[in-house]
Amino acid sequence: ETGVTQTPRHLVMGMTNKKSLKCEQHLGHNAMYWYKQSAKKPLELMFVYSLEERVENNSVPSRFSPECPNSSHLFLHLHTLQPEDSALYLCASSQVGSSGANVLTFGAGSRLTVL
Amino acid sequence: GESVGLHLPTLSVQEGDNSIINCAYSNSASDYFIWYKQESGKGPQFIIDIRSNMDKRQGQRVTVLLNKTVKHLSLQIAATQPGDSAVYFCAERFSGGYNKLIFGAGTRLAVHP
Numbered sequence: 001e002t003g004v005t006q007t008p009r010h011l012v013m014g015m016t017n018k019k020s021l022k023c024e025q026h027l028g029h030n031a032m033y034w035y036k037q038s039a040k041k042p043l044e045l046m047f048v049y050s051l052e053e054r055v056e057n058n059s060v061p062s063r064f065s066p067e068c069p070n071s072s073h074l075f076l077h078l079h080t081l082q083p084e085d086s087a088l089y090l091c092a093s094s095q096v097g098s099s100g101a102n103v104l105t106f107g108a109g110s111r112l113t114v115l
Numbered sequence: 116g117e118s119v120g121l122h123l124p125t126l127s128v129q130e131g132d133n134s135i136i137n138c139a140y141s142n143s144a145s146d147y148f149i150w151y152k153q154e155s156g157k158g159p160q161f162i163i164d165i166r167s168n169m170d171k172r173q174g175q176r177v178t179v180l181l182n183k184t185v186k187h188l189s190l191q192i193a194a195t196q197p198g199d200s201a202v203y204f205c206a207e208r209f210s211g212g213y214n215k216l217i218f219g220a221g222t223r224l225a226v227h228p
Binding site: 004006035042043045048056090092103104105106107108109 | 149151156157158159160161164204206215216217218219220221
């Protein structure tokens with residue numbers, strides 16, 4: 001158990017659907033991340049929340065909308081996606097601000113297929 | 116299990132041999148580097164890290180070497196086992212107030228009995 005839980009593990013949706021991915025971390029960390037992992041590219045950073053404030057939005061299309069209601073939960077709201085958005089979406093958390101370098105702990109990912 | 120489906124370079128080794136996985140990083144100002152292992156159906160798992168003021172760090176059966184002159188990182192796995200079969204990613208941390216990790220493309224390690 002990595003301490004970062006993602007649901008659902010698998011999601012199939014049509015291009016007109018609205019769905020959400022959920023991430024929960026049980027590690028007491030204060031930063032959370034969304035990464036996209038697809039067949040065409042390596043791990044791509046999408047969003048970063050540090051102390052519940054979005055500090056990075058890496059040129060992600062507006063059809064992806066993140067939400068971080070508290071330091072333990074992170075959502076990725078999906079709307080009007082395209083087939084090329086099919087990928088593994090990975091959530092991670094870390095503890096920033098403490099001494100020393102900090103490691104990202106990843107969840108198992110949510111495999112998204114857009115039809 | 117799931118496959119991430121990446122068309123990755125593959126390193127094939129015999130069980131018991133040593134493995135060396137290489138990585139080139141991009142930013143000379145990066146101050147911290149990590150190796151992750153990703154098995155099928157799982158998220159990346161931390162293996163070992165190294166700060167930019169070091170050139171070598173050893174863990175259990177793994178060693179990371181850092182050559183800042185040529186911006187090169189390597190992961191050495193001693194006595195490779197079937198359980199080491201996975202995709203290995205290096206990541207560099209760009210300086211900033213949070214941990215912005217940029218990942219390399221990855222290398223698939225296949226261990227044969």
